[in-house]
Amino acid sequence: MTTTSAPGPVTGHAPEPAAAAPRRRTLRLLLRRPSTVVAVGFLLLLVLLAVLAPWISPHDPFAQDLADRFAPYSADHLLGTDDLGRDVASRLLYAIKLALLAPLISVGVALALGVPTGLWAGLSRGVVDAVLSRVADALLSLPGLAFALAIIAVVGPGLANVMVALGIVFAPSLFRVVRGAAMAVAEEPFIDSARSIGSPTSRVLWVHVLPNVSAPLLVQATILMGLALLSEAGLSFLGLGVQPPEASWGSMLRTAYENQFEAPLSVLPPGIAVVVTVLAFNTLGDAIRDAMTARGRR
Amino acid sequence: MTDTAHLRRDVRGATRDLSLRNLVKTYPLTRDVLGRPRARVRAVDGVDLDVTAGMTVGVVGESGSGKSTLGRLASLLERPDSGAVALDGHDTTALRGRELAEVRRSIQVVFQDPFGSLDPTKTVGHAVAEPLLVHRRVRRPGMLAAAEDLLARVGLDPGLARRYPEQLSGGQRQRVCIARALALSPWLLVADEPTSALDLSTRSEILNLLLTLQQDTGLSILLVSHDFATIQHLAHRVAVMYRGRVVEEGPTQDVVREPLHPYTKALLSAVPVPDPKIQRTRSRILLRGESPDPTALPTGCRFQSRCAFAMPSCAQTDPGLVDAAPGHRVACLLHQGIGAGTGPTTAAPE
Amino acid sequence: MRPTALLTRLGGGLVVLWLVSLLTFALLQLVPGDPAELVAGDSATPARVAEIRTQLGLDRPLVTQYLSWLGGILHGDLGRSVFTGDPVADAILRAAPATLSITFVALLIAVVVGVPAGVVAGLRRGSWLDRAVSLLATVGIAMPGFWVAMLLVLVLALALNLLPATGYSPLGEGVGEWFSHIAIPATALGLATAAELARHARGCVADVLERPYIRTALARGAGSAWLVRHHVLRNAAIPVVTVLGLQAGRLLGGAIVIEMVCGVDGLGTLAINAILQRDFPILQGYVLLSAAIVVVVNLLVDGTYSWLNPKVRAS
Numbered sequence: 001m002t003t004t005s006a007p008g009p010v011t012g013h014a015p016e017p018a019a020a021a022p023r024r025r026t027l028r029l030l031l032r033r034p035s036t037v038v039a040v041g042f043l044l045l046l047v048l049l050a051v052l053a054p055w056i057s058p059h060d061p062f063a064q065d066l067a068d069r070f071a072p073y074s075a076d077h078l079l080g081t082d083d084l085g086r087d088v089a090s091r092l093l094y095a096i097k098l099a100l101l102a103p104l105i106s107v108g109v110a111l112a113l114g115v116p117t118g119l120w121a122g123l124s125r126g127v128v129d130a131v132l133s134r135v136a137d138a139l140l141s142l143p144g145l146a147f148a149l150a151i152i153a154v155v156g157p158g159l160a161n162v163m164v165a166l167g168i169v170f171a172p173s174l175f176r177v178v179r180g181a182a183m184a185v186a187e188e189p190f191i192d193s194a195r196s197i198g199s200p201t202s203r204v205l206w207v208h209v210l211p212n213v214s215a216p217l218l219v220q221a222t223i224l225m226g227l228a229l230l231s232e233a234g235l236s237f238l239g240l241g242v243q244p245p246e247a248s249w250g251s252m253l254r255t256a257y258e259n260q261f262e263a264p265l266s267v268l269p270p271g272i273a274v275v276v277t278v279l280a281f282n283t284l285g286d287a288i289r290d291a292m293t294a295r296g297r298r
Numbered sequence: 299m300t301d302t303a304h305l306r307r308d309v310r311g312a313t314r315d316l317s318l319r320n321l322v323k324t325y326p327l328t329r330d331v332l333g334r335p336r337a338r339v340r341a342v343d344g345v346d347l348d349v350t351a352g353m354t355v356g357v358v359g360e361s362g363s364g365k366s367t368l369g370r371l372a373s374l375l376e377r378p379d380s381g382a383v384a385l386d387g388h389d390t391t392a393l394r395g396r397e398l399a400e401v402r403r404s405i406q407v408v409f410q411d412p413f414g415s416l417d418p419t420k421t422v423g424h425a426v427a428e429p430l431l432v433h434r435r436v437r438r439p440g441m442l443a444a445a446e447d448l449l450a451r452v453g454l455d456p457g458l459a460r461r462y463p464e465q466l467s468g469g470q471r472q473r474v475c476i477a478r479a480l481a482l483s484p485w486l487l488v489a490d491e492p493t494s495a496l497d498l499s500t501r502s503e504i505l506n507l508l509l510t511l512q513q514d515t516g517l518s519i520l521l522v523s524h525d526f527a528t529i530q531h532l533a534h535r536v537a538v539m540y541r542g543r544v545v546e547e548g549p550t551q552d553v554v555r556e557p558l559h560p561y562t563k564a565l566l567s568a569v570p571v572p573d574p575k576i577q578r579t580r581s582r583i584l585l586r587g588e589s590p591d592p593t594a595l596p597t598g599c600r601f602q603s604r605c606a607f608a609m610p611s612c613a614q615t616d617p618g619l620v621d622a623a624p625g626h627r628v629a630c631l632l633h634q635g636i637g638a639g640t641g642p643t644t645a646a647p648e
Numbered sequence: 649m650r651p652t653a654l655l656t657r658l659g660g661g662l663v664v665l666w667l668v669s670l671l672t673f674a675l676l677q678l679v680p681g682d683p684a685e686l687v688a689g690d691s692a693t694p695a696r697v698a699e700i701r702t703q704l705g706l707d708r709p710l711v712t713q714y715l716s717w718l719g720g721i722l723h724g725d726l727g728r729s730v731f732t733g734d735p736v737a738d739a740i741l742r743a744a745p746a747t748l749s750i751t752f753v754a755l756l757i758a759v760v761v762g763v764p765a766g767v768v769a770g771l772r773r774g775s776w777l778d779r780a781v782s783l784l785a786t787v788g789i790a791m792p793g794f795w796v797a798m799l800l801v802l803v804l805a806l807a808l809n810l811l812p813a814t815g816y817s818p819l820g821e822g823v824g825e826w827f828s829h830i831a832i833p834a835t836a837l838g839l840a841t842a843a844e845l846a847r848h849a850r851g852c853v854a855d856v857l858e859r860p861y862i863r864t865a866l867a868r869g870a871g872s873a874w875l876v877r878h879h880v881l882r883n884a885a886i887p888v889v890t891v892l893g894l895q896a897g898r899l900l901g902g903a904i905v906i907e908m909v910c911g912v913d914g915l916g917t918l919a920i921n922a923i924l925q926r927d928f929p930i931l932q933g934y935v936l937l938s939a940a941i942v943v944v945v946n947l948l949v950d951g952t953y954s955w956l957n958p959k960v961r962a963s
Binding site for chain 1: 660663664665667668671672675678679786787789790791792794795798799801802806807896897898899900901902904905908909919920922923926928931934935938939942943946
């Protein structure tokens with residue numbers, strides 16, 4: 001590149017002193033509230049526990065001991081045993097993996113379905129947009145769990161099917177968020193600018209539109225994580241999700257329900273686990289949204 | 299196929315002129331229930347214009363004159379309804395996809411709004427070197443170095459490459475946009491009101507940067523502006539647009555010294571003159587009347603309702619551009635067939 | 649709302665319902681393998697499979713199948729259960745009162761508890777009351793409704809013996825019996841919605857209080873009772889009503905699992921059994937009915953919205 005005799009560096013227009021990159025500033029805004037730090041810390045702890053479960057679990061989660069059914073809380077069995085004499089604490093610990101994977105995968109499926117269609121509808125408008133939006137409206141008018149049931153009826157029960165079904169159920173709401181945001185971004189001059197340098201449409205979509213709709217997308221996805229965990233628990237409770245002897249918090253609640261006369265307290269551990277984890281997802285989602293609006297208001 | 303292959307070779311080599319021929323672009327104004335356009339605005343309505351190497355051509359007019367649409371057509375961001383956008387004699391209006399991307403390399407754009415034309419999620423370095431990445435002139439590891447080089451060319455601190463657009467001032471951003479436009483070494487820069495969003499002191503910096511770049515590299519510039527002073531500062535030739543048409547076109551000096559079209563005179567009379575004595579004695583030609591309904595243009599001259607010199611024949615004949623002096627064309631019945639220099643006496647004292 | 653706007657809304661609702669009918673119809677076609685064999689089960693004789701095929705009309709072209717199915721629905725004929733042979737409409741009518749009772753009372757509880765709590769919290773932002781409401785609402789949204797139902801059954805029914813643990817008693821057999829049976833499921837179901845409403849009401853009230861004309865009124869010395877009655881409630885009502893529309897689907901979905909916990913033979917139980925027995929006509933009927941309820945509720949919400957908001961009414 002040849003350097004021309006351009007005027008010297010401009011120093012008269014120094015930007016505001018906040019020199020931190022916007023991304024880092026958003027992160028700082030995000031972690032300003034103690035509740036967010038607690039939520040993030042808890043989710044990280046869950047990841048750690050899920051990974052370490054085989055080594056730190058006090059018992060084999062599948063080992064039955066019919067002589068020791070419904071054992072009360074003790075030093076050996078921290079949370080007692082279930083109807084087959086299995087250690088509840090160990091099963092709870094092993095189920096963390098599913099409690100994290102199920103939301104991740106179902107929201108992942110929803111993203112894979114909702115994001116490309118939303119970008120497409122938002123940018124092309126016209127007939128494509130009209131058709132896709134109507135279909136999304138129709139899907140959103142179905143009660144989420146009923147829609148999931150209908151899909152499971154077709155593909156059959158099982159954890160994988162539940163995750164895919166929930167992904168399909170969540171896709172329309174992500175579609176709406178992405179479509180709306182993409183419509184706004186498409187009007188921005190920097191999209192024209194990207195086209196004017198000869199970027200192919202696919203690059204414009206993925207490199208310029210997608211990152212600019214990622215804020216509302218991230219908020220919605222995080223909130224859906226909590227909803228996914230709740231839905232998975234419900235479906236596993238109905239016996240449509242995880243199949244025995246695998247355990248999820250939902251299926252453990254089913255066991256507790258079936259034995260509520262013998263061991264009423266066994267309702268508590270898996271239920272509390274679900275509530276606290278959903279709480280963490282929702283707190284994170286709220287915090288991201290507040291951080292985004294605070295940034296936008298600047 | 300042979301046609302475009304030829305064109306691509308030209309683009310890589312030396313494209314030297316852009317000619318716009320009889321361009322027409324309309325936009326739907328209202329739509330009926332089924333989404334079909336009910337009425338259309340003729341934003342650009344039969345425009346011929348040439349830009350040759352090393353030249354700055356100014357397009358001036360008030361808002362709604364179609365000057366920005368002309369800029370978008372020239373920069374291949376919009377396709378005309380009819381007419382040709384020809385590079386070295388080869389029409390580009392039919393090109394799509396990869397071929398269009400190839401041709402776009404030689405024509406780059408600087409947009410009006412330096413705040414909206416940079417992607418807020420990308421660093422300045424990415425913005426500047428992205429054209430090189432898209433056209434595989436540079437790989438990702440080399441992006442930062444290339445960006446720093448380009449930033450230095452437009453007089454910015456290369457260290458800004460790691461910053462985000464929101465951390466820059468308006469003038470800095472517009473320099474970034476210019477650096478981005480220069481990345482592919484285009485022969486033509488289309489600048490649509492590049493300074494109207496900036497404060498006064500920054501404006502002249504940006505205009506001087508464009509001037510320097512052109513003098514040093516022989517870049518051609520198509521400068522779109524509502525401000526005759528800006529055009530005067532930079533442009534070799536100027537085209538005055540009114541309601542989708544070019545009403546006067548010629549060397550800037552000639553047009554400024556001796557404007558022929560009543561509309562040009564009105565525009566020029568609004569430009570302040572540096573000498574206060576002259577400025578005080580000058581009278582402004584105020585445009586009278588309303589701008590006509592954009593969907594229903596009158597028969598005859600489209601400026602007649604606001605023209606101080608309107609004649610009965612103006613209501614019948616729509617004047618075309620004719621040579622009034624060498625290289626100086628005007629579309630006004632006062633000059634049709636009469637020849638140069640016999641226009642109406644100017645209201646302003648010379 | 650102007651008649652044309654109303655018609656547009658109605659038309660939009662009908663289009664959505666039509667799309668839902670297409671999706672519901674497609675449900676059976678999407679099942680891998682021969683739907684007739686699937687419905688008949690593994691042990692069915694070929695004759696039984698053929699019988700079911702004719703019964704479901706599976707031997708006809710798809711478009712004909714769809715049109716006759718749709719025509720039947722428009723006449724109130726949702727087909728017959730492949731399992732019991734009963735008309736689907738009858739099965740749904742038998743199950744609907746229990747589910748509708750539970751969802752309606754849940755909605756009522758949600759509004760009666762959630763809205764005042766949210767309004768009070770919004771009016772006294774930063775107070776301990778506000779913090780308590782916000783905390784309860786946040787936790788309430790995170791709780792699975794069926795788990796709440798299990799806890800309520802354990803405490804109120806099994807431990808304290810205050811309410812029956814399972815079952816449903818029709819309204820015709822006495823309001824007291826009816827209410828004692830649905831109190832637990834309705835409370836469990838309404839909790840999340842109450843929490844959602846409280847959060848929204850709080851946000852809306854806080855928002856209204858920030859508006860310049862309210863600040864002016866306060867500066868002039870307007871009393872807070874006057875303020876609440878004349879400005880805050882009406883302004884806050886609009887988004888709250890909108891949230892109610894959004895919650896209709898969630899309530900119907902949530903009822904499925906809660907019915908199971910409380911041993912109520914409602915629509916949810918019907919749907920679950922239909923899935924386990926692969927009784928597709930029943931499932932189709934259930935999905936269609938749920939969608940129709942959500943669409944109708946949202947049309948009502950739109951109507952209420954324009955009644956609450958003079959700006960929409962006038963335009």
